[in-house]
Amino acid sequence: MKILQLENRGVFRLSGPEAFSFLQGLVTNDLNLIKEGHAVYAALLTPQGKFFYDMIIFKDGDDLLLDVEADSKQDFYRRLMLYKLRADLTITDISDTHHVFAATEQPSSGIFAPDPRHSDLGYRGITDHRPEGTALSLPDYENLRLRCGVPDGSRDMEREKYFWLETDAERLNGVSFTKGCYIGQELTARMKHRTNLKKRLVPVSSTDESLETGADILTESGKKAGTLRTVSGTHALAYLRLEYIGDNLSLENGTAISIID
Incomplete structure (x- = not known):
């Protein structure tokens, strides 16, 4: 062990x-x-x-x-x-x-x-x-x-900025939609049942170790798609706009970024 x-x-x-x-x-x-x-x-x-x-x-x-x-x-x-x-x-x-x-x-x-x-x-x-x-x-x-x-x-989730479902909390077993009331429950339930998430934390990787916390992730056309959070070696969490998940993504230094399925 x-x-x-x-x-x-x-x-x-x-x-x-x-x-x-x-x-x-x-x-x-x-x-x-x-x-x-x-x-x-x-x-x-x-x-x-x-x-x-x-x-x-x-x-x-x-x-x-x-x-x-x-x-x-x-x-x-x-x-x-x-x-x-x-x-x-x-x-x-x-x-x-x-x-x-x-x-x-x-x-x-x-x-x-x-x-x-x-x-x-x-x-x-x-x-x-x-x-x-x-x-x-x-x-x-x-x-x-x-x-x-x-x-x-708070290394990965900005306090008072990220909605709870944007942290991938549902996949990570961090929310109940049946327990009843808690602080923030109404907005969380509304996001689940009435809206589509536009941003979310997703795991990403690169081909080298040039990742840096806080670095911007860009689309092929230069639009900002998201930001890197915690980095370790060639892996990181990224706060990403979901509309760009299928795009070719990279950092400003040209390092390619791949979404981990």
Whole structure:
């Protein structure tokens, strides 16, 4: 088994009799799907249906454990406290003692589940100790994540700019259309049933390693088709106008860009 500690992620514990109902009314996915050995990918959105924070949610007894972006922990906590009001729950940052890991196989200890976003990513989990296993390199994991088209927080999804469905959240099991109300639900449902997406995150590759985060992607006629987000080697995520997916795409330096099916 290979294992990698994801140091850019933090952990919150939600405990108390109203922890489940509180979070269920906020996030994009149905927490009833969470059980032992099964985690849920979800997001907290703006009222306009745009990305705020993403998370992977695990069950630990009666508590919920939230795997969140470490750099936005304080803002995320303040946002939860705004919604908490008099709800009977406790929100605790336990990042100093518990850490997030990715693993190629199911570890024998800790709270782990198949990564809910894509089966090729193996297992995802939270534990207070490092499970046994050989090291999985961060570059190898990043290349795999990008090939799978899986975004990683605000590195790939611009906060308060990208609509949740533009992040490919439906394919990545990050949204429920049957659970009922949550923040941003009305706009998300409308985009699903009444409109066609014009932009979306898509995985791309190139023939060399000249990709650079933030670089513009151009059509053959020179129109801007999109922008590169996270880059690792010859792979990247791109925020792309879908009308140009079938075109010959390249960067300004002439590097050809291909969409990964």
